[in-house]
Amino acid sequence: MAERLVGRPAPDFTLETALGDGSGFGKASLSDYKGKWLVFFFYPLDFTFVCPTEIVALSEAADQFKALNTEILGASVDSIHSHRAWINTPKNDNGLGKLNFPLAADITKSVARDYGVLIEEEGIALRGLFIIDPEGELKYQVVNHNDVGRSVEETLRVLQALQSGGLCPINWKPGDKHLVAK
Numbered sequence: 666m667a668e669r670l671v672g673r674p675a676p677d678f679t680l681e682t683a684l685g686d687g688s689g690f691g692k693a694s695l696s697d698y699k700g701k702w703l704v705f706f707f708y709p710l711d712f713t714f715v716c717p718t719e720i721v722a723l724s725e726a727a728d729q730f731k732a733l734n735t736e737i738l739g740a741s742v743d744s745i746h747s748h749r750a751w752i753n754t755p756k757n758d759n760g761l762g763k764l765n766f767p768l769a770a771d772i773t774k775s776v777a778r779d780y781g782v783l784i785e786e787e788g789i790a791l792r793g794l795f796i797i798d799p800e801g802e803l804k805y806q807v808v809n810h811n812d813v814g815r816s817v818e819e820t821l822r823v824l825q826a827l828q829s830g831g832l833c834p835i836n837w838k839p840g841d842k843h844l845v846a847k
Contacts, residue, residue, distance in 0.1 A: 668781065675705075675795065675803040676779035680740065680771060683748035685724070685764035690745050693738055693769055695801060702735035702828070703797040704820060707771075707782050707790035709811045711743040711751045717761055719792075719814045720768075726817045727765035733824055734799070740769040742777065742789055782808055796824055 754760025782793035831843030
């Protein structure tokens with residue numbers, strides 16, 4: 666059984682990244698996001714079919730996340746060079762085009778393993794998405810089969826619910842009332 670992550674400090678990481686504008690490389694560490702919320706997501710591989718739909722959609726919603734003091738970081742087991750090539754490949758050629766966040770390279774697969782999303786026998790990650798609060802606590806995780814993409818709308822809704830500070834019932838949306846503990 667996988668170790669519980671939610672409600673605990675997020676596993677630390679330092680990864681090389683391909684910058685979202687395709688111009689070069691950088692590094693990202695969990696500590697870089699201290700004081701901000703982080704949506705940290707894993708996807709299986711570059712140059713695949715479902716992955717670009719998610720990555721591009723998250724990039725297009727980046728301003729909505731920024732307005733909520735939230736950064737986005739994507740990761741897979743591919744190299745920074747593969748990430749950069751994918752970013753610099755036009756969308757109509759199965760590329761991503763420019764992104765509003767970096768893509769991290771988990772070549773050693775250690776971070777995917779730490780977050781419980783590594784499929785050991787295949788050497789790739791499941792679609793795992795994690796919301797980490799400004800103090801580094803993992804507040805939310807969703808992991809699903811690689812055939813099914815995630816929802817940007819649901820990620821935003823959960824982020825806003827977490828930031829609201831109240832007890833949020835099913836389908837809670839900003840402006841809805843919180844539950845009152847009795």
